[in-house]
Amino acid sequence: xxxxxxxxxxxxxxxxxxxxxxxxxxxxxxxxxxxxxxxxxxxxxxxxxxxxxxxxxxxxxxxxxxxxxxxxxxxxxxxxxxxxxxxxxxxxxxxxxxxxxxxxxxxxxxxxxxxxxxxxxxxxxxxxxxxxxxxxxxxxxxxxxxxxxxxxxxxxxxxxxxxxxxxxxxxxxxxxxxxxxxxxxxxxxxxxxxxxxxxxxxxxxxxxxxxxxxxxxxxxxxxxxxxxxxxxxxxxxxxxxxxxxxxxxxxxxxx
Amino acid sequence: xxxxxxxxxxxxxxxxxxxxxxxxxxxxxxxxxxxxxxxxxxxxxxxxxxxxxxxxxxxxxxxxxxxxxxxxxxxxxxxxxxxxxxxxxxxxxxxxxxxxxxxxxxxxxxxxxxxxxxxxxxxxxxxxxxxxxxxxxxxxxxxxxxxxxxxxxxxxxxxxxxxxxxxxxxxxxxxxxxxxxxxxxxxxxxxxxxxxxxxxxxxxxxxxxxxxxxxxxxxxxxxxxxxxxxxxxxxxxxxxxxxxxxxxxxxxxxxxxxxxxxxxxxxxxxxxxxxxxxxxxxxxxxxxxxxxxxxxxxxxxxxxxxxxxxxxx
Numbered sequence: 001x002x003x004x005x006x007x008x009x010x011x012x013x014x015x016x017x018x019x020x021x022x023x024x025x026x027x028x029x030x031x032x033x034x035x036x037x038x039x040x041x042x043x044x045x046x047x048x049x050x051x052x053x054x055x056x057x058x059x060x061x062x063x064x065x066x067x068x069x070x071x072x073x074x075x076x077x078x079x080x081x082x083x084x085x086x087x088x089x090x091x092x093x094x095x096x097x098x099x100x101x102x103x104x105x106x107x108x109x110x111x112x113x114x115x116x117x118x119x120x121x122x123x124x125x126x127x128x129x130x131x132x133x134x135x136x137x138x139x140x141x142x143x144x145x146x147x148x149x150x151x152x153x154x155x156x157x158x159x160x161x162x163x164x165x166x167x168x169x170x171x172x173x174x175x176x177x178x179x180x181x182x183x184x185x186x187x188x189x190x191x192x193x194x195x196x197x198x199x200x201x202x203x204x205x206x207x208x209x210x211x212x213x214x215x216x217x218x219x220x221x222x223x224x225x226x227x228x229x230x231x232x233x234x235x236x237x238x239x240x241x242x243x244x245x246x247x248x249x250x251x252x253x254x255x
Numbered sequence: 256x257x258x259x260x261x262x263x264x265x266x267x268x269x270x271x272x273x274x275x276x277x278x279x280x281x282x283x284x285x286x287x288x289x290x291x292x293x294x295x296x297x298x299x300x301x302x303x304x305x306x307x308x309x310x311x312x313x314x315x316x317x318x319x320x321x322x323x324x325x326x327x328x329x330x331x332x333x334x335x336x337x338x339x340x341x342x343x344x345x346x347x348x349x350x351x352x353x354x355x356x357x358x359x360x361x362x363x364x365x366x367x368x369x370x371x372x373x374x375x376x377x378x379x380x381x382x383x384x385x386x387x388x389x390x391x392x393x394x395x396x397x398x399x400x401x402x403x404x405x406x407x408x409x410x411x412x413x414x415x416x417x418x419x420x421x422x423x424x425x426x427x428x429x430x431x432x433x434x435x436x437x438x439x440x441x442x443x444x445x446x447x448x449x450x451x452x453x454x455x456x457x458x459x460x461x462x463x464x465x466x467x468x469x470x471x472x473x474x475x476x477x478x479x480x481x482x483x484x485x486x487x488x489x490x491x492x493x494x495x496x497x498x499x500x501x502x503x504x505x506x507x508x509x510x511x512x513x514x515x516x517x518x519x520x521x522x523x524x525x526x527x528x529x530x531x532x533x534x535x536x537x538x539x540x541x542x543x544x545x546x547x548x549x550x551x552x553x554x555x556x557x558x559x560x561x562x563x564x565x566x567x568x
Binding site for chain 2: 016025
């Protein structure tokens with residue numbers, strides 16, 4: 001697919017829409033942060049679980065995972081919101097526009113990325129103040145990493161939703177994809193001490209590499225080798241984008 | 256570009272769409288000339304919207320082909336989309352944006368040159384009378400205002416062909432009048448080809464150059480409003496009272512007799528001239544009404560009507 005200036009302008013238009021709507025829906029900005037904050041402050045303190053790193057308590061240990069959780073949930077939920085667009089026929093306007101499905105996909109994907117990056121930035125600041133003191137370099141690196149992480153998760157959400165037509169599927173995706181990705185990703189425990197089956201599940205889970213990479217940044221420690229994490233993130237960026245372009249290619253107006 | 260000057264705006268050949276076992280659109284052949292206002296008239300579920308959606312490249316046909324603005328709807332869908340404007344049956348505005356933002360987004364998606372965008376938006380908002388509310392969220396708009404905004408949006412990129420799917424569905428009479436007069440202006444001034452679907456006969460009669468009557472996915476009848484009315488046969492004479500159809504046997508100007516609840520309905524050529532002859536045949540008549548055929552009559556005749564005794568499949 002070759003991107004013409006017109007396509008870039010269309011991508012920018014779609015992105016602009018998401019940014020405007022994002023800042024208009026202030027309740028959503030807050031509500032998305034509720035469950036990660038509960039995990040971080042209630043479970044993190046209450047469970048007082050085991051931390052494999054010396055000098056780091058359990059609450060601090062799960063902080064990188066919770067940061068990635070915000071990205072996972074925001075981006076996938078965003079993708080699923082397109083079902084609403086489909087139902088409300090708003091999507092028709094975009095589907096009928098003279099832009100390719102690939103352009104549409106990247107516009108939507110970048111839009112989802114912005115929301116997820118913003119949410120993770122808020123949590124990053126909260127965490128850096130109350131949970132884990134981080135230097136500017138670590139905060140900046142964590143922030144930069146949230147961009148490809150959000151891209152992967154938004155792509156996954158959008159690719160799935162391209163094949164769905166009803167809101168009932170929303171619950172299914174949340175219970176069968178989002179939550180398992182979060183649980184198996186090792187956000188709340190140490191994967192290096194997990195059993196072989198759990199490890200196998202984690203190896204298949206893109207979220208696990210995001211969490212692990214975030215731990216490398218914050219603690220200089222990870223359950224997987226750093227190079228594996230980096231390779232996996234690049235790999236999942238490419239694969240999820242290709243999947244998204246493919247799924248959007250066959251997107252038709254239903255009903 | 257030069258090729259467009261010589262081609263008709265829309266050309267379909269055996270265009271068909273099958274959903275499972277149901278033929279929503281059953282091999283439609285149609286040619287619409289440039290600058291023409293063409294109405295697709297049919298009951299709900301006749302296949303009008305499916306037909307339009309195929310022409311707008313929103314769904315792919317399962318048979319036949321079509322060219323819109325000279326481009327194939329399957330293989331050149333982007334080129335088709337650049338040349339058309341669509342006003343959908345269901346509202347498709349972005350509720351969370353203002354009217355101005357909706358139009359601006361649309362201009363960016365349709366590649367309207369940036370320096371022109373602002374002026375065009377102002378002009379369109381003024382035409383549809385929304386300039387005072389331009390910066391309010393569409394969420395706060397009434398049904399009529401939304402419709403007007405959608406029409407403005409469908410036109411702002413100056414399409415060659417405009418598709419209007421039930422443009423006045425659910426509008427109050429005043430808003431409907433406003434939309435109609437706007438479409439008429441558009442036809443006169445911009446020479447835009449307009450394809451509209453409707454199930455209001457009055458709408459087709461007021462706006463269109465030609466009408467196609469669609470039922471069960473097929474075109475039953477096509478022609479100008481006058482031609483279609485003449486096909487039904489001229490005038491209607493409605494007689495009230497106990498009258499038998501046999502009374503009019505042998506009169507060549509009576510094209511059709513139809514029993515109604517309280518009497519008889521005749522389709523008559525040049526009714527005013529023959530009225531005396533008709534009345535002589537039925538002295539027991541209680542009440543007589545004569546009227547011109549409307550598109551309603553045409554519609555009922557050709558779509559397999561709800562009226563008893565008539566049928567055309």
